[in-house]
C-alpha cells in the first residue's frame with residue numbers, strides 16, 4: 752500500500768526548544784487524516800515539514816515517496832493551505848483563479864469556478880475585502896483546484912461558521928472519495944474532525960501520543976457495552992500526557 756506520509760524520528764528544534772520530537776508515523780494513502788493537539792503541540796511544525804516549508808533538525812520525512820518540495824513534480828502533487836490563509840489582498844477572486852491556473856500544471860478550472868459560484872464569492876472582489884471565512888474558503892478552493900494527490904490543511908475550519916464547517920466536511924469527504932485525494936488537516940476541534948477524518952494523529956508536548964485508523968483506535972479502546980467518541984479518546988491521551 753502506498754504511504755502518503757512517513758516520518759522517522761523526525762524532529763525540529765528552534766534554538767533550544769523542540770517544536771517536534773521523535774515523530775514516527777506511517778500514514779497510508781487514501782485517508783483523511785486529522786492532526787489534533789493543544790496549542791503549541793507541534794501540529795503546524797509537522798505540516799510545514801511535510802509540505803517542504805521547513806527542514807528537519809533530526810530524522811527524516813517523505814511524502815508520496817519523495818522528499819517534500821524537492822522537485823517541481825513533487826510540488827505539483829502536494830497542496831498546502833497554511834493557517835494564515837495565504838492570499839494576495841490586492842488581487843480579486845478571479846485573479847487568484849487565473850494565477851492558480853498559470854502556476855499549477857494540473858489546475859482544474861471547472862472545479863475552481865463551480866466552487867466559487869457555489870460559495871457565492873464575487874469574482875470581482877479583492878481578497879483583502881473578503882471576510883476571514885471567505886478567505887479561508889477561497890484558499891481551500893485554490894488548494895483543491897490544484898488537484899494534488901495530498902492536500903495539507905492547517906486549521907482549515909477555524910474561521911468558518913457552523914454551516915460552512917458542515918459544507919467543508921462534506922466537500923472534503925466527497926473530493927477525497929472522487930479524486931483519490933489524501934488529506935492531512937489539523938484542528939483543535941475534535942468534533943469537526945470526527946465527521947470527516949478516518950485516520951487520527953494526536954500530538955502533545957511535541958510528541959506523537961496516538962496514531963492510527965479511527966475505527967481501529969475506537970474499537971481498541973472501547974469498553975464492552977460502553978460508548979466512546981473520538982473526542983473522549985483524544986482527551987484521554989491529552990490528559991495522560993506527562
Ligand SMILES: Nc1ncnc2c1ncn2[C@@H]1O[C@H](COP(=O)(O)OP(=O)(O)OP(=O)(O)O)[C@@H](O)[C@H]1O
Pocket residue numbers: 765768769770771788789790791792793794795796797
Ligand atoms: N519560528 C519559530 N521560532 C521559535 N519557536 C517556534 C517557531 N514556530 C513554532 N515554534 C514553537 O514550536 C512549538 C510548536 O509550535 P507549532 O506552531 O508547531 O504548534 P501548533 O500545535 O501548531 O500550535 P497552535 O495550535 O497554537 O497553532 C511551540 O512551542 C512554538 O512556540
